[in-house]
Amino acid sequence: MNSAVASDLPRYPASVTVDLVIFTLREDDLHVLLIERGNEPYRGASALPGGYVRPRESLDGAALRELREETGLDGRALHLEQLGAYGDPGRDPRGRVITVAYLALGPDLPVPVAGTDAADAVWVPVRRALGPGFGLAFDHGAILADAVEKARERLEYTTVAVSFCREPFAISDLRRVYEVIWGIALDPSNFRRKVLKTAGFVEPTGERRAAEAGRPAALYRFGGARDLYPPLLRSGEVAGRTREAVPVGGA
Amino acid sequence: MNSAVASDLPRYPASVTVDLVIFTLREDDLHVLLIERGNEPYRGASALPGGYVRPRESLDGAALRELREETGLDGRALHLEQLGAYGDPGRDPRGRVITVAYLALGPDLPVPVAGTDAADAVWVPVRRALGPGFGLAFDHGAILADAVEKARERLEYTTVAVSFCREPFAISDLRRVYEVIWGIALDPSNFRRKVLKTAGFVEPTGERRAAEAGRPAALYRFGGARDLYPPLLRSGEVAGRTREAVPVGGA
DNA sequence: CCAAAAGTGTTTTTCCTACACCCATGC
């Protein structure tokens, strides 16, 4: 009640964790890194990687550390942003645990290395992780669904799609990111024009890539721009070529 | 280090608070509700209203309760959404306190009533609260700056601007919301067309409002739509009529 | 009548969409 003052000593002890939603593209499908829980509660169930925020650690710092521990990757190499805080009273049966969820996006990452914390971590197609009968631990299903929607939205207004591509990449690689995450097919020529016209989205390396089939593709690297202006809106879908979208409850 | 498992008992006790950034428009200026701290630390400094999340309370629930306590208003009447979590180790000298910030938007709200928790709460122009020499407590300056940027962004893609208008309102009232928060002048006729063309943004009441000057304005109420598609982008500024923007470090 | 704000109409420009077509490579 004395909240307007908020100067009493800290009260109502709780634990604070970070949980990571690490997305990558594997075999033209959106995958999320999940670990299998070895202890109660939810023993044997899959969960998002995460852990406690340490006493002298910032939230971002804890997320970076967990990312390094789980994937062996430097967080500065991939896109990392806060999704939001989740703190429903019943979300952890052990007591009051608030978690701060982070969204991480990276190019086709290596299968987690044995010997690390992430020995039991696996890449799971998001479609399957959100499907019926999968049963993610805690409220991680809701967090994952929010993350998918956030990622879709970020593709519209920012250049984060390049985080999924290893440099150098072709325009079609970038297009595939949009198609897989949005679950729709895009017109290759219009997509290309849009990307090239947006200053700072990509810049040519001058190289080309040997073709599996067809003409070799010119290669690009990230151009440094963060925002997409004007945005690349989801509406521009090609009729009749709709991909299967990851089903998520309406935004 | 055992973070991949994350099944140990809760550790590293911390306190969790919610802080509210409550925005309203007063005299064609964006204002934020601030309280004066009566206790250490930061005694005498201004701070965002907020308080501890109680043991059996959700984060959203705590935000709604604080909002009611601070403003006497029902949170369902205004727009309320989570901004994010802030948890740098040094942000509260008393110990480990993580705060979850919320953004609340409402029409010109009454001056807080004496006798409540908010007796010492006042509306402060955001420009002044962020200006030099104001010195908000804790990291509330950073939270406020983030809130301003978030609000600006929300105006582009959603219909939240109506949250600042008391119904029924004129199109020009709505336009003023955009102009004040974005700090730019908009073309009245183009703005009008855009709003009326967007299905569900506003609907006519049939009434008109007596004019202070000029022709009486037709009145509208909210139309129920949440998203703006296509968005109302900030670029559409009228040259030469730039308003003073609230200065905030680049997005 | 004048000032001021509401509201309409119209032209220009910019961007998106659809789709036809050419290019470069492997087989």
Next chain:
DNA sequence: GCATGGGTGTAGGAAAAACACTTTTGG
């Protein structure tokens, strides 16, 4: 050659921007 994906050209349309103009009120 021909299949396959990369890449260019272009016509049509939707929407935003710029701005001239009309309407309705109070003085």
